[in-house]
Structures are given as structure tokens and as C-alpha cells.
Amino acid sequence: MKEYDVIIVGAGPGGSTAAKEAAEKGLRTIFFERGRKPGEKNSSGCGLGPRMWRDFDIMKELTPEKCPSMxxxxxxxxxxxxxxxxxxxxxxxxxxxxxxxxxxxxxxxxxCYRSEFDPWIAKFATAAGAELKTSTLVTGLLKERNRVIGVIDEHGEKYRGFVIGADGAVSMVARESGLRERWxxxxxxxxxxxxxxxxxxxxxxxxxxxxxxxxxxxxxxxxxxxxxxxxxxxxxxxxxxxxxxxxxxxxxxxxxxxxxxxxxxxxxxxxxxxxxxxxxxxxGPHDTHTDNVILIGDAGGFPCPLEAEGIYPAMVTGRAAIETAAQALSAGDTSKNFLDLYDRKWMASSVGEEFKTGPELASIWRALPFSPHATMSWFVPMLMELIGGIIDWSEPHAVRVRQIARRMKRYLPQAIPFIMKEVIPLLTAILGEEKMNLLTDPGKLMATMPEVEEAIALAFMESDKEERKN
Ligand SMILES: Cc1cc2nc3c(=O)[nH]c(=O)nc-3n(C[C@H](O)[C@H](O)[C@H](O)COP(=O)(O)OP(=O)(O)OC[C@H]3O[C@@H](n4cnc5c(N)ncnc54)[C@H](O)[C@@H]3O)c2cc1C
CATH class of the missing domain: 3.30.9.10 (D-Amino Acid Oxidase, subunit A, domain 2)
Known part of the structure; x- marks a missing residue:
């Protein structure tokens, strides 16, 4: 059996970041990739956001010479x-x-294409001293008395050490360690x-x-x-x-x-x-670690709850996992209890900040752009009416405004429940209940309500008259 301090399954952005950080700390590190090279499948995610440049110095070295698709x-x-x-x-x-x-x-x-980005980032890990084993599928976890102690690859080779699951959405490490079944x-x-x-x-x-x-x-x-x-x-x-x-x-x-x-x-x-x-x-991610095992990136469910940006969270959690593992190894305690430190670390990062409003962000997104028939079917015409309706030379502008207002009224039966169910909880999560209470203070609302009602009634009376004339 081969011995390492840290064994990382997967050489995507998360795995490579973890491997680099581990090797730089002087930990004996191996990271596995089932493809012939990292990024072999040119899969998915390819939009890299500015916070990667802010938080990871290596990004400043990414140039079109190294990544021609950039x-x-x-x-x-x-x-x-x-x-x-x-x-x-x-x-x-x-x-x-x-x-x-x-x-x-x-x-x-x-x-930039992942077929260029993933090998580029993996090179920082190998340059720091991590061993990269490509064309090798890790097929299972080694256990002693029900506790994970390492991994086994498709050739039956065994490796002992602290295990990081960086193996993406269909994570074998998550399943075999008992952290979760399939998503x-x-x-x-x-x-x-x-x-x-x-x-x-x-x-x-x-x-x-x-x-x-x-x-x-x-x-x-x-x-x-x-x-x-x-x-x-x-x-x-x-x-x-x-x-x-x-x-x-x-x-x-x-x-x-x-x-x-x-x-x-x-x-x-x-x-x-x-x-x-x-x-x-x-x-929100949960069950991110157990004795001697940490999940990072997609394996741990870390893509952003709103837009599913996943490369940055994979890199941030890769770094947090290694900081935790290094402390655990030097304390001689890699128990689940000690590894709770990992949750505290990622929660204190920009990724954790995003997940504070995670349930509300994920919910509104699911209910809006990902509900084409239920929501976008009224939302798109309503938005177009609102921002495009005035571009019309068939009527005087005041008439158009009244026509638009009448049309907007039709969307209210769908829009108001949506605002109550999705928008208010999100605003409350972002602003805090106290500020939201000020905004939606019933006393203040009621004081202005009669004026608002009168203005709306007047507008519709005017547009009714207009319509009858036409
Ligand atoms: C269509 C699409 C578009 C996206 N767009 C963006 C975007 O624009 N920006 C963004 O930031 N994110 C985007 N994402 C999300 C992003 O791709 C992922 O969140 C990110 O790749 C996660 O990185 P990771 O290192 O955790 O896992 P992955 O990138 O999935 O890497 C896992 C690696 O592990 C290897 N592996 C898996 N199992 C094993 C095993 N048993 N043994 C050995 N190797 C193994 C895989 O081959 C793979 O190389 C997108 C995702 C999709 C699907």
C-alpha cells in the first residue's frame, strides 16, 4: 500500500487547487484523474469571474498564449x-x-475552454510537488473498522491517506464514504x-x-x-x-x-x-465531511445557489479543505468533529456569504427563468410591456402610458403572489427582517394607500374613457 498525507480524487479546478495548496504545505500529495489529462472532456463551465483574480494569484498568469480559447x-x-x-x-x-x-x-x-484551463491549473500542483496520476479511475474507498483510510484504483492499487473528494457531480467519494447517496x-x-x-x-x-x-x-x-x-x-x-x-x-x-x-x-x-x-x-451544502474525508466543489454541492458558478467555489473549498486537513494531520486528529473546522472556513469565505441567502436565491431562480411555462409566460410579456411599450408612435404618449398601465393590471394576479412568495423572502434574507419591516411597515403603507388607490383609479377611469372614444 502506498502512503500519502493527502489523496485527492479528481483533477478539476477544485482537485488541482487542493493539490497545489497541499504540496506547498509540504504534504505528500497525490491527485487522480480518470481522463488522459485534466479537462479531457472539455466539459461545461468556462466563464471565469473576477473574484478568481482577486483571490487566487495564479490567475494573473493566465494568458492567451497559455489558454488560446480565452x-x-x-x-x-x-x-x-x-x-x-x-x-x-x-x-x-x-x-x-x-x-x-x-x-x-x-x-x-x-x-476559456476547460480542455485548456484544467491542464493549466493542474500544472501549478505538479510544479509544487504533487503527484498527478492520469488515466486512473479511483473505484472505491479503503476502510478500517468502518472508517475511511484511503482509496483503491481500477488496477487494484491501494493508497493510504487523508481523502479529498474532488470528483465532481457524480462523486464516488461522497457515496462510498456514506455522506450521501446520489443527489x-x-x-x-x-x-x-x-x-x-x-x-x-x-x-x-x-x-x-x-x-x-x-x-x-x-x-x-x-x-x-x-x-x-x-x-x-x-x-x-x-x-x-x-x-x-x-x-x-x-x-x-x-x-x-x-x-x-x-x-x-x-x-x-x-x-x-x-x-x-x-x-x-x-x-446550501451539507454533510461535507466525515472521519478522514472532505468533499469539495461539485462533489460537496458548492456551485453558487443563484447562477451555479462552480469553478470559484471549487477552488475556495479546495483551499479551505487543505488548510483544515493540514491542521488535522498535525493535531493527529482527522475525526469528523475536528473537521467541522472545514465548514467554519468555507462559511467564512465569499462562498459561505453567498449561501447565507442560498435557499431564497435558489428558490427564486427555480421559480423564474427555470419555470418557462408557469412564470416566464407572463413575466416576459409583462417586462417587455414595461420597458418597450412606450416605443410606439401610433398614439400620443399619454394614451400609451394608460394603455400600458391597463395591460400591466392584467399581470397583477400572477405577479403579486410571485412577489409575495419569492421576492419578499429574498429581500428579507438580504436586508434583514428589521429593515424589511420598515419597508413594508403596515402603518406607513396604509397612510399612503388611499392616495395610491386614488391615483390608480383616476388613471384607469381616464384610460377607460379613452378606450370608449376609440
Ligand atoms: C454546462 C455547464 C456550464 C457551466 N458553466 C460554468 C461557468 O461558466 N462558470 C463556472 O464557474 N462554473 C460553471 N459550471 C460549473 C462548473 O463546471 C463546476 O462547478 C466545476 O467544474 C466544479 O469543479 P470540480 O473541480 O468540483 O469538479 P469537476 O470540474 O467536475 O472535476 C472533477 C474531475 O474529477 C474527475 N473524476 C471524477 N471521478 C473520478 C474518479 N472516480 N477517479 C478519477 N477521477 C475522477 C473528472 O474526470 C473531472 O476531471 C458549469 C457547469 C455546467 C455543467
């Missing part, structure tokens, strides 16, 4: 697709004045995506500084498009409980939109690869 983008486009499958409007957004982290004022994501259907999403190849100059000319697009829709769950130096991904997902048809049926709805087809044509996009992945997406 593309920096400052803008995000939000398309709104209505019940008829038409793009009824779009909004382009850029970082705003309230952003305080200076680099984040000029770009929102740096996009429940409501905790995990499935995401198919197409990768298109385009010429870099076309992308630059046509997309300019756009990094990504989100397709908010009444006919399919929210879809994302990420632009790289020489291509783009288009994908969509939803929780396993949602699908009434094969996910590809919905992804093809995006691809078949007239608007998307036109964009693909002018970009001269050619389909290159198809991927489908699982991604845990939940309000």
Missing part, C-alpha cells in the same frame, strides 16, 4: 423570448458604477450544450465586447451562450424533476429560433461538439 468580455446580452417563440426584446448590460472591485469594472467573465432529483440539474466553432475575427466584429448571452424564455428553460476566442457554447438545463421531454427537445428550440439561426449564420458557426453534464444546484 476571451475577455465586458457585456452580457439578455434576450427575451415570448410564448410565440419570438425574441420580443433584449437588454445589453455592462458592469455598473456600484462595482467596487476595480478589475470587475471593465470585464465580467474571462471565458436527489431536486438537487441536481442536467445541462446539454452544443459547441460551435467560428472564426475569431467574426466573433470580435459581430459580438464586440460581449462575453455571454442569456436567453430568458417562455418556451424553454433559461439558456446561456458563452463566447470564446474561436467559438461559442449554447446550452440549457433544469432540475431533474422538471423535464417532461428529453432536454435536447428544449435545447433544439433555442437553436431553431429564427434569431439564433441568423446569429449563427452571420458568425458562420459550425457545430463542433455536443456535451451533457450534471450540475448540483441547491440552496
Amino acid at each position: 476571451r475577455e468580455g465586458a457585456a452580457a446580452r439578455n434576450y427575451f423570448v415570448n410564448n410565440d417563440g419570438d425574441v420580443s426584446g433584449y437588454i445589453m448590460t455592462k458592469p455598473t458604477d456600484s462595482v467596487t472591485y476595480e478589475p470587475a469594472r471593465s470585464w465580467i467573465t474571462m471565458n 436527489k432529483q431536486q438537487q441536481v440539474t442536467i445541462i446539454p450544450q452544443y459547441d460551435f466553432q467560428c472564426s475569431p475575427s467574426k466573433i470580435d466584429d459581430i459580438m464586440g465586447d460581449e462575453a455571454l448571452a442569456v436567453w430568458w424564455s417562455a418556451i424553454f428553460p433559461a439558456s446561456y451562450q458563452v463566447f470564446f476566442h474561436d467559438g461559442f457554447h449554447i446550452g440549457l438545463g433544469n432540475w431533474m424533476t422538471w423535464w417532461d421531454k428529453n432536454p435536447l427537445y428544449y435545447l433544439n428550440k433555442v437553436v431553431n429560433l429564427e434569431y439564433f439561426q441568423r446569429l449563427a449564420r452571420i458568425l458562420e458557426g459550425k457545430p463542433r461538439e455536443f456535451h451533457a453534464h450534471l450540475l448540483p444546484w441547491q440552496g
